[in-house]
Amino acid sequence: MDLINELRQRNLIFHITNENKLKELIQNKCISLYCGFDPTEESLHVGHLLPLITLKRFQILGHKPIILIGGATSLIGDPSFKKKERLLKSDDLINKWTIKISQQISFFLDFNCNLNNAIILNNNLWFKKINFLSFLRDVGKHFSINSMINRESVKQRIKRSDQGISFTEFSYTLLQAYDYFILNKKYQALLQIGGSDQWGNISSGMHLIHRASKKESYGLTLPLLMQSNGIKFGKTESGTIWLDPQKTTPYKFYQFWMNIEDDNVYRFLKLFTFIDIDEINEREQNKYKNNQIIFDKTLLAKHLTRLVHGDENLLAAERITNILFFKNIEDIKLSDLKQLKKDGIPVVEIYKIKDLQEALVLSSLAPSRTQAKNMIISNSISINTKKINNKNYTFNDSDKLFDQFTLLSRGKKNHxxxxxxxx
Known part of the structure; x- marks a missing residue:
């Protein structure tokens, strides 16, 4: 299979070096490739799915993925296209997050398939042993300050009057370059992949390998996953969709994909799924026939929720969706309600039995008791999916699901x- 051509058809290539040579190389032999993940938070997010799935594409064809956890580099923080310097984290916190992220990654790749089983390494293995003066002599001498300053990610920070760039951050690209050098030397890694914002760091690694070892290596970057406001998904940005179910519930994760803009549906099917390109193109041609695009959003949401959270959590997300939008309240489980309480829909805590009008105001479904009364009379209010038109309605014990929860709704979409x- 021509994997490079497949990646191009799926719009997964942003930058690539020596494309023809790399294509010939991976068609004729199995190689080792790597991608780095800095544990600067306790969870990965949806922006990390692209490199993980791309590593999986390589592994399926017999290539060996190497996951590099940046236990050392995360203590510095990658400045690439960041508006300001990261807050530095402690060793203990980084170690704790390293364990969590390693566990997350283990769900995406095969770590027990003989010759090309994936491996996870931590760059603390070599950085904790390195001598500072030796690093400057053996690595720093191969890099020109002039070229480093002229990199776009650095220039943007230097030009900012309110936020420059520290020497700590400026040195990050040397550390990542050394990672590639070590992985090339000791683990025969010939290709590094990453997001398009990593192009400068990946290029530094190839440069160091060429200067220090006289070997050829390759780089490939993927498009960044952007939010609707044009900001990339990142661990320090707002609105992040996390892979950790304790930070973003499977239901909210499922709904994220169900609510993407129509223009992104088929682009995301190509980026994130293994569905055949021709089938996706055919689906796109028929997207406005019989609400096909709705079914395709559901297909995308199912695929990714199953990939990240497994079958059981996918079923829970679908069950909650059916309850909220199709009123199948009899199927609800206590675990579903706990998901909703965590981050599915707005939640209000009430300590004593209240009348319905007051509950609508407390829940912000109505701005006042007068409008709440009008909503009830107009038959637009439901308790546990059952319409209520009694303006003086008072909650009773039968309204409490599992003696803990009540689902209050205004119309079809406000819960x-x-x-x-x-x-």
Whole structure:
């Protein structure tokens, strides 16, 4: 299979070096390739899915993926296209997050398939042993300050009057370059992949390998996953969709993909799934026939929720969706309601039985009791998917699901979960 051509058809290539030679190389032999992940947070996010899935594409064809956890580099923080310097984290916190992220990554790749099983390494293995003066002599001498300053990611920070770039951050590219050099030397890694914002760092690694070892290596970057506001998904940005179910529930993760803009549906099917390109193109041609695009959003949401959270959590996300939008309340489980309480829909805690009008105001489904009364009379309010038109309605014990929760709805799309706190 021509994997490079496949990646191009899926719009997965942003930068690539020596494309024809790399294509010939991976068609004729199995190689080792790597991608780095700095544990600067306790979880990966949806922006990390592209490199992980791309590594999986290589592994399926017999190539060996290497995951490099930046236990050392995360103590510095990559400045690439960041508006300001990261807050430095402690060793203990980085070690804790390293364990969590390694566990997350283990779900995406095969670590027990003989010759091309994936491996996870930590760059602390070599950086904790390195001598500072030796590093400057053996690595620093191969880099020109002039060229480093002229990199776009550095220039943007230097030009900012309110936020320059520290020597700590400026040195980051040398550290990542040394990672590639070590992985090339000891683990025969011939290709590094990463997001398009990593192009400068990847180029530094290839440069160091060429200067210090006289060997050829390759780089490939992927497009960044952007939010609707044009900002990339990142660990320090707002609105992040995390892979950790404790930070973003499977239901909210599922709904994220269900609510993407129509223009992104088929682009994301190409980027994130293994569905045949021709099938995706055919689906796109028929997207406005019989609401095909809705089915295709569901296909995307199912595929990625199963990939990240497994079958059981996918079923839970689908069950909650059916309850909220199709009123199948009899299928609800206590675990579903706990998901919703965590981050699925707005939640309000109530300590004593309240009348419906007050609950609508407390839940922000109505701005006042008068408007709440009008909403009830107009038959637009539901309790646990059952319409209520009694303007003087007062909650009773039968309204409490599992003696803890009540689903309050205004119309079809506005929901709030009441949590009956017994304290």
């Amino acid at each position: 709030c979960l009441i949590y009956w706190n017994k304290i």
